[in-house]
Amino acid sequence: MSVRSGVVGIWIIATGVLIGVLYLGRSILAPFALAVFLFLIMEGFARIIVEQVKFVGRNIARAISILAVLVGFGLFVGLLAQGIAQFGGQASEYEQKINNLIADVYGLLQMDSAPTLTQIIFNESGQRFFATIANATGDLSGDLVVILIYVAFLFLAQSAWGPKLDRLFPVPEQRDQVREIGAAARRGIETYLWTQTVISALITFLTYFTLIALGVQNALFLSALIFVLNYIPTVGSIVAAFVPTLFALVQPELPAWLPAGGENASYIFAAIVFLGVSFWQFAIGNFVQPRIMGETLNLSALVVLLSLAIWGAIWGIPGMFLSAPLTVLMMILFAQSASTRWIAVLLSADGNPGGVISKPANDDLVITAETADT
Structure with a gap:
């Protein structure tokens, strides 16, 4: 009994130490982990190119995969910049719609003195909230250069992994066992990342045409956000359904197919957008994704x-x-x-x-x- 209690105690201490190291070293470990997974995505793409296109060599396939990922990242940054610029150009109209929405909520709750958006943003709580978001976004943006440097060195260092493994495990049986474990872990992660990418791309593609059909402004920018959010398990898909809905709720110009006038037109439009976006999240998340991802996650x-x-x-x-x-x-x-x-x-x-x-x-x-x- 005492031995078992000692083992449990060691497990608890080891877990606490590991969590402490991960938390204190997050500024180094988190970018490196992102770089490793980005490296695995590129390597998986290169492996697919080599398998499907027989005359393409490994180095050329890697160059194509790296270029494709960098171009995709550049397009995403461009979409974000374009979307922010478009929203900035209509800032006053969005602000008026948001103020009206706040007033409606206060009226529904029978509360007086509804604040404006400016008052909410520039009060103490609002400043802390947006400062937290800005700091997190800024830290992530600043880490992008570090992540790309890590990826470059991972490609340069991978040729030496085999000889290092031979020296670390001189016994052939142990070396083969370690290789099998590493291959299993790598295949599992690569398959998950690629499957998640395909699922996110499918949802984004269908959502984009749904937003276009419904008349949601800046649909391409919103679809790009949905693509990224779907990489976050469970919570990401929920947030992805609400983001276009909130933008539709404060959209200055409603589409022509909605009934003219009416105080509830914006709410009806937002509800329809929510149903349209949620349909693809629900249908693919509950029927397509389990079939594709069931063997990988x-x-x-x-x-x-x-x-x-x-x-x-x-x-x-x-x-x-x-x-x-x-x-x-x-x-x-x-x-x-x-x-x-x-x-x-x-x-x-x-x-x-x-x-x-x-x-x-x-x-x-x-x-x-x-x-x-x-």
């Missing part, structure tokens, strides 16, 4: 939500984006040892995280072929 729904909260608290916005793949990585690694396999079982959705142990007496780094297919 073997995580409990509760674990996904908890990991989002925990990684978000530790690493902020980067942690929210990386919560699911990081938890998948933890599950794969925990499944390789008999002493930690119970954690992987709890994290998994079906209780079978893979990594079946073949030698209980010496369980570390010993797996069967099932792990390679995880």
Whole structure:
């Protein structure tokens, strides 16, 4: 009993120390983790090019994948700049609509002295709120250069990983086992990231044409935001449904197909936009995504939500984006040892995280072929 209590105590202390290191080193570790996952996306894209186009060499495929990711990122930044400029050009009209909305809410609650948007933004609470958002966005933007530098060095360093692994594990059996674990983790993360990208692109594509059909202004900018938000598990899809709705609610010019006049026209328009956007989020999230992602994200729904909260608290916005793949990585690694396999079982959705142990007496780094297919 005392031995078991000691093991539990060591686990608690080790977990606390690990969380403390992750939190205190978030300014270094979070950008590096983003760089690793961006590197895996590029490598996965390059692997697909090599497999599908036989005459293209590995280096050319990598160059194409890097260029494609950089061009995509540049287009996204351009869309953000264009969207912000368009909203800025109609700032006074949006402000009037927002003031009317605030007055309607206060009137519905039978409250007097409705504040204006300017008063809300420039009071003490508003300044703290927007300062927090600005700081988080600024930190993330400032890390982009560091992330790209990390990615460049990851490409330069990957040729030396094989010889280093040979020296770290001189016994061939151990080296092969480590390679299998690394390959399983890499395939799981790459597959998840690519699957999530396809799902996000599909939702974004359908949402964009829905917004265009309904007459929502700046639909391309809103669709780009939805594409990024869908990378955040669970919460991201909910926020993605409300963002176009809020913009539709304060849109200065309503589409011509709505009935002319009427105090509730903006609310009707926003409700229709919400239903249109939510339909694709619900349909793809509940019918298409489980079929595509069922074999790649073997995580409990509760674990996904908890990991989002925990990684978000530790690493902020980067942690929210990386919560699911990081938890998948933890599950794969925990499944390789008999002493930690119970954690992987709890994290998994079906209780079978893979990594079946073949030698209980010496369980570390010993797996069967099932792990390679995880």
